[in-house]
Amino acid sequence: MRRNVRGVLIAALAACIVLAPLGIAGQAFAVSGGSDSLGARTTATDWYFAEGTTRSAFTTYIAILNPNPDEARLTFTYLTGSGDPIVREHTAAPSSRFTIDVSSDTGPEQDVSTLLHSSLPVVAERPMYFRFPRGPETGVQDEWDGGHDSLGATAPGTVWHFAEGTTRYGFVTYIAVMNPGDIEARLTVSYMLGDGATSLATHLVPPHSRYTLDVAGDVGDDKDVSASVASTSPVVAERMMYFKYAGATDGGHDSLGARSTANDWWFAEGTTRSGFATYLAVMNPSDSEATLDLSYMLEDGGTIQRRHTALAHSRFTIDVSADVGTERDVSALLHSDVGVVAERPMYFEYMGCWDGGHDSMGATGTATDWHFAEGTTRPGFVTYLAVMNPGAVETSVQLTYMLGSGSPLSRTIAVGAHSRFTLDVSQDVGAGRDVSVWLHSDTGVVAERSMYFGAPRKGLTICVDPGHSSTTRFEIDPATGLDVGDGDGAAGELQANWDLALAAREELEDAGYDVRLTKQNVEDYVSLRNRAEIGNTCFVTVRLHHDPSGFEGVMRPPVGAARCPTSDPGRITVIDTGVAVESDALARCIAPEMGLRVRDDTVGTTKANATPAGYPTCLIGSLLSRVPVVCIENKYLVYTPESAYWAKREYMRGLVRGIDTYAASRSPSTTP
Template identity: 40%
Template sequence: MHNVILGSGGGSIHGRITCGANSCGVPISVLVFCDGCSGSSNVTTDVNGNYSSTNVPGGHTYDVHAIGPSGWDNAIYYAKPVSTGSSATVNLSLIPSGASTSGRVIGTISDPSGALYAGCLINVFGGPSGSPIGSFVEGDVTTAADGSFDTGYRLSPGNYIVFIDCPNWPEQKANGGSAMALSAGSTATANFSFPEFGRPFTGGHDAVGIANPGTRAYFAEGYTGFTPSWSFHEQLAISNPGAAQTLTVTYLLASGSPIVKTYALSAQSRFTINVNREVGPLQEVSAVLSAPNPFVAEREMYFRYPTGVDGGHNAVGAQSLGTVFYFAEGYTGPGFDEYLTLMNSSASQTANVQVTYFFNSGAPKTVSHPVNPSSRLTVHVNDAAEAGPNHDVSMKVISDIPILAERPMYFNYAGQTGGHVVVGASAPITSLNLAEGHVGQSFNEYLTILNPNASAANLTITYFLGAGSPVQQLLTVNGNSRATVYVNSVLPAGTDSSVHIDSTQPIVVERPMYFTYNGWTGGHDAMAVPDSALSITLNFAEGYVAANFAQYYTILNKSASAATVTFTFYLPAGAPVTKTITVAANSRWTELVNNDLPAGTYNAAQISSSLAVLAERPEYFSY
């Protein structure tokens, strides 16, 4: 709406407002708006439709708006000049609303992530070309929950510009700011998508396969932010390896009531959910997924972070909640923003959470956080009240009721920008495994190790290579501390590797990697898993092959015999596709899926093996 400010001195505007040729029978509100000055006023007609606006500054032009009663279009006279000390006359005759006399504008407001914008104010101004008289819609049309709007048949024939005012955005114009023609009974469509800055987003993400699909999946992290300078795209990838079924997703927001949606999953298929579209923009969101039969879920996010770094990260949905979570990796130095996201899916209980930070040296630090029922909480680990800046840091999270904890990080590592995320480990263990790893050729690989015990841990790290004999490394990690291994200093440049770690104390290990792949900078991370996670069947929900997406699977076979491994790729439609390979004993294998599926194929995968193996899926992209 225009600001209404009473003018002082100069001239006056008066006239009569009629409905057709007759009096409207009710008082009509008239806004006299100064073009280029503050001398505006809001007056009301008398019973005969007469109005007068006095003491308006002279030497300006004025737009005179008449707000039509129900059943009549608004009318406007554009740019009526008023000289100092003079009186100007503006008479307006309103026309009936309806398809026989007027046109309307409809549309949907969205953004490139797919989010739909509710609560945006839609204003429309215009009229016949060359005429000072037109009509308008202002202040009473807003977008619905699905982003749609409809002015109704309230705009007299002419050419109109559609103005869009959404929270957190400057005013926008539909149709590139060009006028749209309306005639009696016509409908003009003015769909609008906000511009996005900084595409493409480049980087990579990684996931460790899970042995068994489940009937529930949980995600603590999620964000659908979208602004003029940064944005987040969030998706859920679902693998349904069995019969057709219905999936239910409950989206838990940082504020507001949960949103519940259902989705039909075809048999033996891959399905994608656009979370931005489901919950709308600027939502911090966790998710609980459930179905009658087992499925696998992953959450991929692509973004331009507010500091300007772009990239993506991925997580496999946790199949259960817990009361204890461990994170080995963490850094709060320059160029790194570390977060902890906590999901409490209880509808009635507050979760009382204790976060303990472990450093390379010095005593641990514990901070308490309550998490409200059916909500999600975000902790910025860099804050002084948390771990604070400039620390290598690991974490232990304890809650008095079951929750889920994830740790997203956003970084600029020597010009390699992106983000990575992991779900916390439920317990330290003594035998740990990771299938992916590469050093050199613009790849920097680390192992970050948390020893939460009072006693030192003695580690034997075995690197299984793509070719050649395994390589071993010995390491001691002090009690209640965090240690870092730079794998590039252990293995020759250009080496593909998987890793197995044996420890004398239960520990937690992660493998962050920072890289430039095909000119795309980024990073990814994975939590090391126990020997029990190696399996003859492993499952993944996400996958995409294209010129701008390179999808790999890396296989660790630490058995003394070769393993026969079959990939079954589930597609959005059509029969699954299979590929069989042989992975040599005590070795690591790399499979480029772009060689197995046509470009443009979304896919999920189930891996079957003659021996227990571990698989990861690194993916590199320009999104």
């Protein structure tokens, strides 16, 4: 699935390096899931998408990669189930990534297919995010949230094949058909089941329209099916699936159909690591049994060979973990002695909290060029490129990243022989970027882009501690013997941090969070114990200070930090390890968004406390916390209303973005 995926996951948990397919930040609802797409081998002037909707709780985008040195003029023709086509014009800047929110072109409550025509060759994909309503058939209301993505077709055709599909309980499968022609299209759908049984269904699609068929309506319930769609006139077909896999993992995935069968199918992505289930679905439409030879390629260059048999006119499924074992990241080459179609569905709980699934049709061969229109490094998402090199020698791969604005970025990587390589896009382009990718290799490779996402969970409560009081007091905490009295801080700090806290509260509330301040007025006195107790009722605590030495940074308590009363050095209080680990993760999410460094929590003490020998130190307020806590130290010593530094909205928006990133990577079960 990923190069050194365990290390990547640990890094994501510790550093909160997360990315995002465009658009989810603007949604009115939060979702988690993933999507995957095989790259496009070539650019084209026409791209067709059968699926798309602007119904409530669905968001549909078209992402365009323009690799040309000139502006591309884009004409979108949207076909609905009824009525006249909707036509809109847009432009994509040279060497850039461009995105359209389909609802802004068509309005709400429309099921649409899309034809994109460009004045120059481009690449286009269609990402979608959703909350799929379920429950009327069982009387139990439910929503399956997630997202899926599909590369467009470059032309309509009269035959489309789908290896994957099921009508089992917990799955809903549709086929969307776009008829861009001037005459009615008559569809004959051939369904192939796991036992070799077949069934036929017919459907009519009016000209210039989009049509959706419910597979369960054709074959009944509790069937694993492959499907071939034959049409009397050229159409475009996609298969969408929505699911609650194993009764727990909800989401959806989508695939454009294959135009023909093939003897070889290549898959760059795949993993059998904990939290992931990977399958290969094979459709054998031929009159004879198919012998399937699987070659799995590992990241260390090793290979694993397996053989399977698929009945004639049947759907066959391979559990990849049964072939290669667990804890493997794999690419796969499937060779059949007769023409077949193959897809790779995957289901997952990414980082233990973002559940969903994705699916990709295999490639029918290697190529030296692969293009991806979709991709982003916004908070709340992780984006990877998986590259499979089936060749006998190492290959050099050049990556060109085209951004929403600015100049393209480039990087070259080496991929070993008979191996797969996985790249975290954020490591190349940084955070907060919408990005398309052009991949060029010296020799033939296969490339896929996988994305995982989880919108920050709004409704969480954030504690903001303005720091210090108008008076200095000595106050002993009975539980620890520590001095938990507070002081008045540095000159000007009281008012400056109060204004900053109010700005933080406003920005956090605008972002959908609830906020608790540790005091209600700038002059209020609140002990360090009471501040911690207020914070312990919240998701995280953010403390605001400034330092007279000019020190600045986002401080977090180190693991193992401890304090003791000066009068009783044997009475040691050690910080909770889980709090320290999570505080470090929180600090690493916030610091880059605010333009600050992560620092040890060592600045500032109370006079009656000491640090025991052999222990790192930390602030008393951090020591008493039971939730992740950071202290933001600011170096500015002179506060004037005219400076407006403390109330700058962008500074506090950085704090919000950092908390968003942290929240997106944490589920309630993993938060202290």
